Amino acid sequence: MAVGEPVDLSEKYMRSLWLENQKLEFRTDTPNPVPAEGEALIRVHLAGICSTDLELLRGYYPFTGIPGHEFVGEVVSSPTDSTWVGKRVVGEINIACGVCSMCQSGFPRHCEQRKALGIHEWNGVFANYMTLPTANLHTVPGVIPDEVAVFTEPVAAACEILEQVEISRSDRVLIIGGGRLGQLVAQVMQTTGCNLQVIARHPKQRLLLSERNIQIVIEPQLAKNKYDVVVEATGTPDGFLRAREYVRPRGTIVLKSTYKGDSVTNLSSIVVNEVKLIGSRCGPFEPALQLLAAGLVDPLPLIDAMYPLEQGLMAFEHAARPGVLKVLSQSG
Numbered sequence: 001m002a003v004g005e006p007v008d009l010s011e012k013y014m015r016s017l018w019l020e021n022q023k024l025e026f027r028t029d030t031p032n033p034v035p036a037e038g039e040a041l042i043r044v045h046l047a048g049i050c051s052t053d054l055e056l057l058r059g060y061y062p063f064t065g066i067p068g069h070e071f072v073g074e075v076v077s078s079p080t081d082s083t084w085v086g087k088r089v090v091g092e093i094n095i096a097c098g099v100c101s102m103c104q105s106g107f108p109r110h111c112e113q114r115k116a117l118g119i120h121e122w123n124g125v126f127a128n129y130m131t132l133p134t135a136n137l138h139t140v141p142g143v144i145p146d147e148v149a150v151f152t153e154p155v156a157a158a159c160e161i162l163e164q165v166e167i168s169r170s171d172r173v174l175i176i177g178g179g180r181l182g183q184l185v186a187q188v189m190q191t192t193g194c195n196l197q198v199i200a201r202h203p204k205q206r207l208l209l210s211e212r213n214i215q216i217v218i219e220p221q222l223a224k225n226k227y228d229v230v231v232e233a234t235g236t237p238d239g240f241l242r243a244r245e246y247v248r249p250r251g252t253i254v255l256k257s258t259y260k261g262d263s264v265t266n267l268s269s270i271v272v273n274e275v276k277l278i279g280s281r282c283g284p285f286e287p288a289l290q291l292l293a294a295g296l297v298d299p300l301p302l303i304d305a306m307y308p309l310e311q312g313l314m315a316f317e318h319a320a321r322p323g324v325l326k327v328l329s330q331s332g
Contacts, residue, residue, distance in 0.1 A: 015331075016127035017312040020064045022057055026312055030066070033123065033131045040078040040134050042089065044331040046150040046306075047071045047125040049319040051180055051235045053118070055259050057316070061119060068124035068329075069093040069117040072140060072149040081134050090152040092136040092285060093117040109282050126312055128331050138285045141293045150328060151299040152288050154181055158188040159291070160283025161254055165229055169193040172226065174217075174246055177233035178205035180302065180325050181256055185233055186214050187297045194229075199242075202323035208301050222246060225273070232256060237263040249273040254280050302326045 016030040035041040048070035056063050071091070075084040095115040096108035103111050117132065118124020140149045158181065167173060171194045175186050178200025186198050186209060197217045200206045206216050219242075230247045232239040233256040240263055243253045253275060270277060291297040302325040307315035309331045319327040 014128040015309055016066045016123075017068070017309070017316075017329075018065070019056060019067045022059050024057060024067075024313060024316060026310060030127060033129055035077060035079055035131045037080050038133050038135070039131045040075045040081075040084050040089075040137060042071075042073040042091070042130050042132060043076050044071055044073040044125050044127060044130055045088075045146050046073075047329045047331065048150050048154075049316060049327045049329065050154060052258055054316070054320055055235075056119070060259060063119055065118075066123040066125070066127050066130075067118045068126040069119060070150055070153045071125035071130070072146050072152070073125075073130070073331075075137070076129075078134060084134055084137065087137075088140045088146075088149070089137045090140055090149055090285065090289075091117070091132045091138065092156075092282065093119070093153060094282060095122055095133060095136065126309065126329055126331075128309070138289060141289065144289070144292050147303065147328070148292050148299060151184065151297075151302075151326070152285060152292065153282075154184050155188065155292060155297055155299070156283035156285045156288035157181065157256070157281065158185040158283065158297075159287045160280050161185065161231060162188065162192070162287075163284060164278055164280055165252055165254060167192045167194050167229060169195075171195065171228040173197070173229045173231070174222075174227040175199070175231045175233060176239055176242055176246075177235065177257075178202070178209060178216075179233065179235065181235075182231075182233040183208060183302055183325065184297065184299060185231055185256070187212065187299075188291065189231070190214060191291070191296055204323060204325065208325075211301070225249065227251060229254065235259055241265055244269055244275070247273075247275055250275070252276040252278060254278050256280055299326070303328060306330055 018027045078084045094109045096111035097113040100112040115121040173194045175198045197215045229252045230243040231254045232243040235257045306328040
């Protein structure tokens with residue numbers, strides 16, 4: 001269905017992927033969402049499967065509903081702001097209340113009543129339609145195709161590191177993990193001109209990095225306690241243990257992984273070496289869109305497969321295979 005093509009909103013039900021009790025199923029009887037005041041109804045064009053979605057299936061968080069938070073789509077209606085109708089959009093995943101102390105302090109991503117798209121109390125993007133507050137939406141520039149725009153949310157998450165840590169050309173930066181997010185973090189870090197190295201396990205991961213002239217290293221070659229910044233993007237509990245080995249005294253570890261289960265470690269070296277430990281989650285969309293529009297970040301080589309929504313279960317199975325990067329779901 002082309003952008004701007006009329007949409008039949010008389011249908012009562014839509015197709016979706018539904019997650020409940022860690023079981024994912026394809027459904028054709030999900031009620032079409034109805035946007036409330038301040039929200040928009042969005043027809044989903046493409047949705048991306050990320051590691052968090054896979055972790056939800058493993059019980060990372062007890063979510064029931066439509067999963068997914070990486071998307072690009074078109075606004076088809078908005079009861080309070082018709083100027084959005086017809087626009088191609090991406091959207092921030094945190095739905096804030098706007099009135100709590102965190103919101104009033106300028107930190108809506110950490111709203112005390114926060115809901116999260118496809119993760120917590122808000123249906124996500126593996127469906128024909130979805131809703132989001134218009135305050136969460138960003139218009140996609142025409143030069144960015146859907147297959148690139150769908151990466152805006154994870155690119156924004158990579159950009160968040162630059163919001164949290166000042167990285168100079170002289171800094172030695174190590175990224176542990178060359179998977180879905182690690183690849184995008186590496187491309188964003190490359191824009192700083194820093195001395196960048198990446199640990200990547202799988203051949204395709206290493207190939208994509210080498211094609212961008214990003215240095216790949218293997219752990220036996222690495223000097224311990226030498227890196228100014230270490231970004232942990234493995235998606236596994238042992239990622240932090242490895243990051244701790246490579247960061248220099250008074251250096252910074254940035255944690256990007258979310259996963260089911262606990263990580264047990266001795267924090268003495270963090271204290272003794274006065275290491276900064278920074279959790280890093282969602283990030284700014286406008287810088288991400290600017291990087292994508294300028295071609296400074298190119299996510300297209302990360303796409304391993306695209307499935308229609310009806311084959312969503314196959315898409316998730318594909319995305320869970322070792323070494324697979326991005327799998328997309330096409331809703332239109």
